[in-house]
Amino acid sequence: MLIARLIADPAALESGLEAMMAVLSDSDTPIAHAAMLDFCGDVLQIESPGDDLDALRRAIRAAFDPSDCLIARDAIRVPDLFVSDMDSTMIGQECIDELADFAGLKAKVAEITERAMQGELDFESALRERVGLLEGLDESAIHRCLDERIRPNVGARVLVETLKSKGCRTVLVTGGFHHFADVVAEQIGFERVVGNRLKVQEGKLTGKLVGAITDSATKKRVLEEEVARLGERAISMAAGDGANDIPMLEASDYGVAYFAKPKAREAANGWVERGDLTVLLKLLEVPEADWVG
Structure with missing residues (x-):
């Protein structure tokens, strides 16, 4: 199961989703469900029974660019690290x-x-x-x-x-x-x-x-050491923008490219290209009433 959460231009959301679903309909990564999250009216959750994360990422990028997005192989939650x-x-x-x-x-x-x-x-x-x-x-x-x-x-x-x-x-x-x-x-x-x-x-x-x-x-080593201390079930999120961040992004559960260089963008399963860093909280389904700082 793949789950993606997406924030994109509202005016292009419906047409982009239709185009993406058409592209993936005959693939190993069809779209089974897509709906706006109740807690936040600008976050679209997309679910697929497939396992080809790269295919879903390419389809989202082709249909919605720029966007803010996070893709995972299981339910998305607040990370432990x-x-x-x-x-x-x-x-x-x-x-x-x-x-x-x-x-x-x-x-x-x-x-x-x-x-x-x-x-x-x-x-x-x-x-x-x-x-x-x-x-x-x-x-x-x-x-x-x-x-x-x-x-x-x-x-x-x-x-x-x-x-x-x-x-x-x-x-x-x-x-x-x-x-x-x-x-x-x-x-x-x-x-x-x-x-x-x-x-x-x-x-x-x-x-x-x-x-x-x-x-x-x-x-990458710092990320792996911290995950090991937290335990094997720990979920990690990493953020970066350059080639030097790629191994860390690839090793994390949620690797987020922040207004990144092309090579880092391609290595990540999440990205921020429209909003500020608080969009990550929206993508993690943290209500704004819970935000601190």
Whole structure:
């Protein structure tokens, strides 16, 4: 059984659903039932007795684009674990790009960031190259950057605090830096932070990192470790936007691509492309009266 929950343009909902049902009618993934959820008038639930999640995902994307959606192989419920990327997911910026602007290098660093997010560059080498360009930058630039430029995305705190109120464990895992992530996690409400550490000596960045790199493998490992602690029946949800998030998205029960790059979009069984982060609460069937934050 496949279940999809969808928020799309109301004007295109009926025609899109008819087109999708026609496409899937003779497939192994026919649509058995489709109806708006009672608790929220803009969430359409679609049910199929089939098992081809990729086929259902392709059909939904073809009929409704852009949309907000979550597809699962069983009843959708509030997860026991939420693991999220930070840059361009929980916050609207790429921290290293904004920090580089204080060194007059934003364009150069942002070009490397974009290629890494698209999956065109090896993450670790791209990270070390960008960090190396920041050598000699005063540590105070980090604090200025946080104060002046870094802002949570709309709905981030409400999403995290509401999930916590429902018993969900929340973890922020980032290929970015603890200097930023620790502050962001406190603002939004995450319970654990995993990220990289910039090396600082005598108040200046050295262009080096401290310790092991937090990369795509680390993100996946953190998710798997947290699920193992919670027990085999734990349901996980992950959110991200770039190629570095793909293993984590694929390993989670609900992998959500947030305004994501194409490769991350294709790896996810959920996506947000119209609304803010609170649409995930709607897709999880959490009434707005229960939202926190």
